[in-house]
Amino acid sequence: MTRLNRMFLSTTILAGLAGLAGAGNAEAQDTLNALVWCDHTDAALIEPFEEAHDVRVNLREYEGTGAALALLEQSRPGDWDVLVIDGIDVFRAVEAGILAPLPDDELPTADFFPEVVMAENNSRDGTTYAVTEKFGYNTISYNAEAVDPADMQDLSAVWSETYDGRISIYDYYLPVMGLAALAEGIDTADITEGSLDAIGAVMDTMRSRAASIGGVVAAQTALATGEVDIVVGGGEWLTAVLAEDRPELTWTIPEQGAVRWSQSIGVLADSANPDLALEFVKYITGPEGQARLATSSCFWGMPANAKAGAHLTEDQKAVLRWDEQEDYLARTQLYPAPDAALDIEMQDLWLNMLQR
């Protein structure tokens, strides 16, 4: 056998053995499979739990609630244990029978900021199915050195001609359309098919002033490289990560208000490891887990548990605007929560706007 052939053969055998060894290793420990948002993939958040319970936590990120629900439907029972989901979408998961009931007495919701417990979203018929773990705002992020901060206090000034081509829009239809509604004086809870005309008009204006529409990284890149000076739909979650290097990248909540996002965490009904899953939920909603989640590498956000403040530094709390939360919570509204038909209309409106 030629030297080369031998080389290839041995490489293949080694690779195969490595694969088997790897596979064998993984099955030695208990595992927990979680379907999450990118902020849960921070090693600083996951490793303390893994070490404390000697388990391996497998994480899979997903794009939109629709994709997560479809993924869960197509999975076999026992494939997944934990789900992180948009606060307003919890009811969909409950309706689909995906989530398991959680024991209220074991959850630290008493320590939460009252406005974010959101029992109406997280429970049904008195049974709790999910618990809020993090919240923040979809509002206006901007470069304080490039724009007039006073303009950022008025939504219509934000996407006025002054800032033509200097705006990026965050690529998520619900909060951005919510902001458009607020700009027209329509409460997000009152959005109907009739409101779509007014909202569509605002969106068109917004779009004509925008240089790009993008996800988390695209928006961060655009802001950081000076491609744009404003991100509509941005917030602390977008700029906090950059705050250390670039303190001029900041955010505010305008007079008309802004949209509040929240994410909840729950245990799946057909989880193979319900006790471990519950432990994970308790860890994430406990003070230390909350502090780490709040400052995780993908995006920052306010922890639901107020006691997490004890585990955050003063600088971190300043970036999160800890002391202004009472004011912010009062002035912001939840995401629009359309029914299936209206949802499709809104998505179509969004996709049409994208293609302009």
Next chain:
Amino acid sequence: MNARRETLRGWGFAAPALIWTALLFVVPFAVMGAMSLAVLDGRTLIWGLHFDNYAALTEKAYLLRAIFVSLEITVTVTVVSILLAYPLAWVIAFHVPPRWQRLVLLLTILPFWTSYVVRSYAWLLVLAREGVVNTALTGLGLTAEPVTLASTRFATVTGFVHFFVMLLTLTIYANLIQLSPNYRRAAMDLGASAFQTFRHVILPLTLPGIMTGAFLTFVLCIGDYITPQILGGNNELTVPQVIMVQLGRRADFPLASALAIVLMAIVTLAYLGFARWLRLDRV
């Protein structure tokens, strides 16, 4: 008898590959076809013969627009890549000394050994307002202010051309290097100028190579998701991006399948257009 045994043995050898292709390519395709005729009612999938998804092409503006965007970008990329790659292949084939040709080709391919995803992202950095290109433009005084290049169609096209120039240079080079120098000599002897030689002798002889490369470029470009997603800024969506949106946001497999079938139809039409130059028997 011997012939029959030979044929059986032939089938025996061919079977694994054929079965693999049939089960894991043809069957999924059929499933996709059936799925494109299904419809999504809330969360439940209803099979049958529904043409809703195809009808949606005419009803939903953004779908039709996506097809046009894909075609515009792909054609632009193909043409620009050919125009840039041909001279490059020519220079390598006829001006670089033969000893160094393979090295030069290797150097041409080398940058494409970074991850495709990361390379597209790198273009974002290059084209940024404070990036290399803009710094050069303002530095040389060609423009007063930095130009918006990233997150535009220009960025997407540049990202694509970057890759396909490399691909086409290789295919055209392979073609050029096989040309017997006698053709050129004969043409010169008969009094043709360099340009005439090129136009009437070299170009027709290399056309099959160009067309094969162009077809490959067309197919790969129109079906690509990453480059437009990273570099396009979502300012306009191509068909693959729309397919992924249907999957990622709505888990709408029926609509995604219908769009995939449409994409396939476009590619098939392109194949028929290029068929003259693509000879499968000389695979």
Next chain:
Amino acid sequence: MMRLLPWLYLAAMFTFIYLPVGVLVLFSFQDGGLPVPPVEGLSLRWYADILTDRRLVDALTNSLIVAISSGAVAVVLGFCAAYALARHVLPGAALLRGLLIAPLTVSYLIVGLGLLMVMNRLGIGLSLWTAGIGHVVINLPICFAIIYASMGAQHKNAERAARDLGANEAQVVLLVTVPMLAPAILAAFFLSVTLSWDEFIIAFLLTRFDVTLPVEIWNLLRSGLSPRLNAVGSIVFLVSVTTVLVLELLVFRRRRS
């Protein structure tokens, strides 16, 4: 000036080709938190960061495993099919060839989407295996095409000679055909490994937790802007370049001598 034109063009094109890689590697040494100008000083911390990132190292290993095994399977299947169609008269040979080549013209997204739906219907869980299967589907046509194209008449004579000398079929294939076609087989294997190593969309659709490197890079890309990405890209580049150089020295130099 005219004489310089070809060289100027070469230089210009090479600048274009190397621009993104240059920027990538440059900003992987960025000392600050953002891989954008200005360069704030040089540091190796991002390389240290990713080399200790368990998920990245796992992804890299996974990529290697999937690439090598799917490449091997594709080459074996492709070789057998090429041998069958080049050396035997089979009815509908043109159709069979077309069938085997067909996946080449289909976008990877479509191949992945089709397989995803089939896996879902059959209740098969997604994993590196399913991604590997997808990669064989796309690499099989290439292996078949390359090996089929190099099976020439001169090889046929050698095989006939071997048979006349009493070798059975297995011996003919293993001891005569394969060694003669070694360059084509190796080229096909190498190409398949390369394509699988860098392939994103099929791996993205068909894996669950254990992902390949391109998918992990994509996750990184969606999780935050940082020179880590630059460092990862630079390392992938370095690994690939080294592999190519090693192969160049081992394979092609040997052939020349």
